[in-house]
Amino acid sequence: MNNALQIALALGSVAVLLGLMAVVRHLAALWHIGPEVQRKLVHIGTGLYAIMLPWLFPDRWPIYMLVGLTLLVMLVLRLPNSGLGRTLHGVERQSYGDFLLAISVGLCLFLAEDQIFLYVLPIAVLTLADAAAALAGSTYGTRFFKIEEGEKSIEGSTVFFAVTLLIAILCLMLMTGLPPLNIIVLSVMVAAFGTFVEAVSWRGFDNMFLPLGLLIFLAVHANDPLPDLLALASFFATCIVAFKLVAPQLGLTAHAARVYVTAVFLVIAVTAIQNAIFPILVLAAHAWSRTTTPSQSQYPDLDIVVGLAMISFGWLVLGNATQWNAVSFYGMTAMGLMLGFCALAVTGQRVLVRVITLTAIVAGACLLRMIILQLNPDGTNWNGMMWPAVAGMAMLTLGLPSLWPVAFAQARVAKLTLLALAPPLVTYLHAIYSAGVLY
Template sequence: MSPVLQIALTLGSVAALLGLMAVVRRLAAQWQISAEVQRKLVHVGTGLYALSLPWLFPDRWPVYALVGVTLIVMMVLRLPNSKLGGALHGVERQSYGDLLLAISVGLCLFLAGDDLYLYVLPIAVLTFADAAAALAGSTYGKRFFRVEDGNKSIEGSVVFFVITLVISMLCLMLMTSFAPLNIIMLSLMVAGFGTLVEAASWRGFDNFFLPLGLLIFLAVHAASPLQELAMLAVTFALSIVAFKAISPKIGLTNHASRVYVITVFLLLAVTAVQNALVPILVLAAHAWSRTAAPCNSRFPDLDIVAALALVSIGWLTLGNATGWNAVSFYGMTSMGMMVGLCAIAVTPRSILARVAILAAIVLALCVVRYLVIGLNPDPANWNGPMWSVTVASLASATAVPSLVPQAFAQARVLKLTLLSLAIPLATYLYSIDYSGFFT
């Protein structure tokens, strides 16, 4: 297929999406269809089309262009005077699901590579199981549990589990050569993990965390022996029980504790244990700062989880896109987030105590980084230990919150994340070799 034809097909795809939304709006006006059902109809239609993309486009670049154009269109539809946007944004709760769905499609297709089941399975679950769970819960739900911006139903979660189990078994049987028992175990784990992610998500973040979480889980563990899969399932179940017991003691809601379990599990799936240690400690530092110096965020525990997930997947995607391993820079970013949160946590103390505590934390983080560098393979350390960059990043993340803590009373996690990203990201973009990108 020629590039011109692929560009035309890309633009036609956007037109088809707008046409679908127009049809849904017209049918809703005639048949009194609720805003939630309208949104899910568009969701299913978009997901069905997304499943055809690997076969519809022979190249990947038109798909990424399609995702970019779709994001622009979705932003336009969010304008107050947009009539078509009502099919997506008519629900009362605030949701970023439309934007996150487009981003997830592009990221999943990129990260899946030639293993198409890593793309098809997560997108199929997101398309069918998520929509069925929402509709079943809103129609037949009688037993509800609380999340920060609303309620979800047990009935919806059961429907999600069953449909995800069926989709997983079909995809793995038809698209892989895994042993039957492994397929059953993987399908049960995908259904269980996916159900927990869907039940714990908020503001449409399931459109991001669900497909990316399933893809990462399958990419790391799909080829594992049956015994390892069983041990992983037991570990995950025990983690849920442990967090449920600990969460009331550290002021976490039940929802936040479930989200923390998912986050820790995904961190361990994305990278080796030594590289996941500091990101996990970021959660502990956040719990400390939230208690010692509360911020004005409505859901601070969810903010830090979203930031960690986005940073982790962002560095993973950037490393895959450039071919230059980004795990060392990911570690520096996590160190900056942790020390920044600790700097805010100690602001009520005396200056001498703050300096002593932060100096000890920075020293401990440097020791951890030294050990991690030794444990990681050579490709992870291709730019050397970068001690000067590490010290500069830690100094920045420590000094700014210490000097102007009032600036972090609002949007704390976002500001600290951007501050922690600045030096590692600039160094990474400066250090990689761009010559291979243009050949």
């Protein structure tokens, strides 16, 4: 298929999406279909079409173009006078699910590369299990648990687990050569982890966290020996129990505690343990700052997990795109984010106490960074220690919150994330530019 035909197919795909929405909207008026069912019908249709994309397009670039066009269409559909937009946005709760679904399709396809099961399985779970859970919960749900902006049902989560388990078994059997017992254990873990992610997600973030979390988990652990898989499953169960016990002491809601479990497990499951230290310390520093210097954001405990996830996914994608390992830069970003929360945590102390405390924290963080870099393979330290970048990042993330803490009362996570990300990102881009990657 030549380039012109692939472009035409991409444009036709957008027309198919709009046509599907028009049909659903028309049927909803005839049969009095509710907004939630309308949204899930469009979700299922677009998801099933997305699964076929690797076979429809010989090249990858037209799919990325299609994703970009879809995002533009979704933006237009959010305009107040968009009739078709009400098919997606007629539900009462605020959701970014339409944008995140399109972004996840592009990212999953990019990260899966030639291992097609890493794309098909997560997108199939997102398409079928998520829709089945939502429809089952809204229709048959009788036992509910609360999340920050509503509630979800035990019945819906049970359906999600069952459908995900079936999808995982079929995909792994048909698309991999893994041993049968490994397939069973992996499928149960995928179903359990996926159910946990879906149950704790809010505002449509499951459309990103679920497929990318499953893809990264499978990419790292699909070929693990059976004892390692069983040990990982035990670790996940231990995380759940530990956070359930610790959450009340930290002042976390039950929903936030479940979100923290998911974040910690995913970070530890997909990277070497030393590279998970700073991301976990970010969560601890956030909990400290939330106690001593509360944020005025509506859901700060959820914001930090979103911020940490975006940093993690972003560095992963950038490293894969350039083929220059970004683990060290990811660790520096997490270190900066941790320092920012620590600076806010001590703003109520006397100046001398703040200086001594933050100096000790910086010294400990730098020592920890040195240890982590020494534990990592040489390939991850290709740009050296980068102490000037670390110093610049520390000055930003410690100085601004210390001098103007009131500026971080709102949108704290977003502001600290930008401060922590700027020096390592600039350093990374300069380093690969110097190496000729960006020419």
